[in-house]
Amino acid sequence: MSSKNVQVLINAFFVVVCFLIAVPFLLVIAISVSSEESLYEYGYQFIPKEWSLEAYRIVFEKPDPLIKGYGVTILITVVGTAVSLFMTALMAYPISRRDFRYNRPVTFYVFFTMLFNGGLIPFYILMTQYLHLKNSLAALIIPAVMNPFNIMIMKGFLDKISMEIIESAKIDGAREFRIFFRIILPLSTPVLATLGLFIAFGYWNEWFNALLFIDNDKYIPLQLLLVRILSQAEFLANSPMAEVSDKLRFAQFPTLTVRMAMAIVASGPMLLVFPFFQKYFVKGITVGSLKG
Amino acid sequence: MAEAKPAAPRAVPKAAPVRGRRSVSQWIRNEFRLFRKNKELVILSLPGILFKFVIAYLPMVGLILAFKNFRYDQGLFGSAWVGFRNFEFLFKAQDAFRIIRNTLLYNFTYIITGTLVALLFALLLNELTGKLMKIYQTTMFLPFFLSMVLVGYIGNAFLDFENGYLNEVLGYFGLEPHNWYLETKPWLFILPLVALWKGVGFSTLVYYAGITGISSDYYEAAKLDGANRVQMMLRITLPLLKPLIIILFILGLGNIFRGDFGLHYFIPNNVGPNFPTTDIIDTYVYRALTKLGDVNSGAAVGFLQSVVGLVTVVTANYIVRKVDRDSALF
Numbered sequence: 110m111s112s113k114n115v116q117v118l119i120n121a122f123f124v125v126v127c128f129l130i131a132v133p134f135l136l137v138i139a140i141s142v143s144s145e146e147s148l149y150e151y152g153y154q155f156i157p158k159e160w161s162l163e164a165y166r167i168v169f170e171k172p173d174p175l176i177k178g179y180g181v182t183i184l185i186t187v188v189g190t191a192v193s194l195f196m197t198a199l200m201a202y203p204i205s206r207r208d209f210r211y212n213r214p215v216t217f218y219v220f221f222t223m224l225f226n227g228g229l230i231p232f233y234i235l236m237t238q239y240l241h242l243k244n245s246l247a248a249l250i251i252p253a254v255m256n257p258f259n260i261m262i263m264k265g266f267l268d269k270i271s272m273e274i275i276e277s278a279k280i281d282g283a284r285e286f287r288i289f290f291r292i293i294l295p296l297s298t299p300v301l302a303t304l305g306l307f308i309a310f311g312y313w314n315e316w317f318n319a320l321l322f323i324d325n326d327k328y329i330p331l332q333l334l335l336v337r338i339l340s341q342a343e344f345l346a347n348s349p350m351a352e353v354s355d356k357l358r359f360a361q362f363p364t365l366t367v368r369m370a371m372a373i374v375a376s377g378p379m380l381l382v383f384p385f386f387q388k389y390f391v392k393g394i395t396v397g398s399l400k401g
Numbered sequence: 402m403a404e405a406k407p408a409a410p411r412a413v414p415k416a417a418p419v420r421g422r423r424s425v426s427q428w429i430r431n432e433f434r435l436f437r438k439n440k441e442l443v444i445l446s447l448p449g450i451l452f453k454f455v456i457a458y459l460p461m462v463g464l465i466l467a468f469k470n471f472r473y474d475q476g477l478f479g480s481a482w483v484g485f486r487n488f489e490f491l492f493k494a495q496d497a498f499r500i501i502r503n504t505l506l507y508n509f510t511y512i513i514t515g516t517l518v519a520l521l522f523a524l525l526l527n528e529l530t531g532k533l534m535k536i537y538q539t540t541m542f543l544p545f546f547l548s549m550v551l552v553g554y555i556g557n558a559f560l561d562f563e564n565g566y567l568n569e570v571l572g573y574f575g576l577e578p579h580n581w582y583l584e585t586k587p588w589l590f591i592l593p594l595v596a597l598w599k600g601v602g603f604s605t606l607v608y609y610a611g612i613t614g615i616s617s618d619y620y621e622a623a624k625l626d627g628a629n630r631v632q633m634m635l636r637i638t639l640p641l642l643k644p645l646i647i648i649l650f651i652l653g654l655g656n657i658f659r660g661d662f663g664l665h666y667f668i669p670n671n672v673g674p675n676f677p678t679t680d681i682i683d684t685y686v687y688r689a690l691t692k693l694g695d696v697n698s699g700a701a702v703g704f705l706q707s708v709v710g711l712v713t714v715v716t717a718n719y720i721v722r723k724v725d726r727d728s729a730l731f
Contacts, residue, residue, distance in 0.1 A: 119525050120533060127540040130598060133555045136566060140558055152564040200449030203442040210439045215446055222457040224655060225711045228703035229686050230696060231463020234477060255452055285441035314548035335550045365564065372554045383546050384539050
């Protein structure tokens with residue numbers, strides 16, 4: 110086979126793969142722009158039998174939970190990313206220095222947590238009984254602040270910064286703090302940008318800690334809002350009340366289309382933004398996955 | 402891919418020199434001097450160390466819960482010791498066998514399918530150039546950025562009994578609809594498929610990044626020797642990727658006792674009837690904590706998860722070290 114044919118074949122292969130990967134998104138979007146009645150009649154369709162933006166009208170008519178959710182999510186994303194980045198860099202710098210005497214024990218101390226941890230229940234008890242962080246924004250931020258994996262990526266990047274820069278700064282009389290803030294941090298902007306994106310996406314999609322630690326209405330991030338809507342709908346569908354709720358369907362809040370519209374309004378912006386940042390992700394993975 | 406050996410750091414002598422008679426006080430003095438020399442870096446690492454201590458190391462103390470009858474009013478240390486009683490259910494209830502089996506088999510499936518498919522995709526991507534390749538990458542990467550909650554919504558669009566797309570397709574072919582959430586068998590295929598869909602883009606990128614990191618010298622030399630692309634793939638790319646594959650494999654094995662909570666909680670929708678094939682350690686422990694009010698058996702399983710997880714990763718790493726020293730994780 111000529112190499113031209115091979116190219117065509119591989120391209121065809123990926124077109125099919127990408128189509129299969131994208132299809133589920135299309136279905137959700139299609140549901141959200143269908144009319145409720147047509148869904149009950151024909152089921153979910155990739156091409157709506159009856160177009161309708163009613164669901165979005167309902168979502169935007171009472172946007173309070175959504176706005177609140179966005180508020181909480183944006184707040185934890187911004188604060189969490191800033192704190193995480195700083196702590197990650199601060200931890201990675203000393204262990205990237207080969208002349209740091211306690212390099213090995215500290216490295217071990219940090220990465221050991223990747224291999225071993227106390228598990229969910231002790232963590233939950235620590236957070237709620239000892240740190241008293243239930244129902245607080247801190248409970249959504251703190252658990253993800255120092256991810257060893259991010260530290261590893263950061264260290265991998267810092268390892269490549271030449272010792273001579275640091276040495277010469279030292280000769281000029283700079284102390285480590287100054288070197289860190291004035292030389293290391295500015296030099297690491299590329300890796301900080303990449304990690305920042307990873308971390309920000311992590312916080313944006315954060316639901317696990319919310320599920321564990323948040324049960325009042327004040328601090329519900331977007332993802333938890335989505336969890337609640339889904340489980341509410343499931344509850345109705347699976348309960349003995351199902352018959353009744355069937356009749357109430359149209360009046361009930363989480364109707365099929367509204368649910369999907371909610372999901373799209375909650376996560377759409379991030380998915381639209383994402384492709385623009387993709388090249389940084391790729392760069393970050395390149396930095397992190399290869400040790401040399 | 403060994404690290405370039407660092408230009409010998411003009412640092413600090415490693416061990417205390419002479420261990421003579423006066424060595425203890427000398428050693429202390431020496432250590433102290435070295436500590437002062439490293440003081441600033443120690444201070445820089447201190448916030449992180451303290452943070453890790455509270456968030457990661459303190460919960461390890463909580464592992465003793467596995468041997469206690471925990472009561473919130475008595476606290477971690479006040480609760481009574483009960484020996485191995487919490488572990489008894491492991492041998493009695495079939496729950497325990499079920500969740501451990503599910504966790505292991507699912508994770509193993511995810512590791513194998515994920516690695517193979519991502520490797521294949523990465524190798525094929527490497528044969529392409531230009532704009533199209535970027536588009537493929539982006540599309541495959543997209544699901545990675547969805548939260549599992551949202552994937553649950555998508556799953557629901559396909560699996561819903563009345564309106565789900567899958568049942569429509571079945572109906573189209575004149576087949577009976579399935580009540581997917583109340584069945585057990587289908588999940589053996591649905592869950593790995595969803596895991597693959599969500600994760601393959603990321604793993605592909607990791608391997609692809611690994612491939613692009615290979616020096617072009619190898620390929621040029623091979624070309625001079627008349628090698629074709631398939632030969633280069635099998636003789637150059639794959640062998641040079643081996644360390645990366647092995648490292649990711651060990652990481653996966655080490656985490657084989659840690660299930661993907663989101664995947665197993667939101668996709669099967671936390672519905673009792675499908676627990677036989679969907680419930681894993683993580684979902685079980687979560688329910689023990691929040692729903693069943695039985696923290697003790699959760700703590701026992703959690704203890705096993707942590708300890709056995711550590712043993713698996715250390716063992717896997719040990720084996721890798723024996724086989725190929727450079728590929729070992731630590």
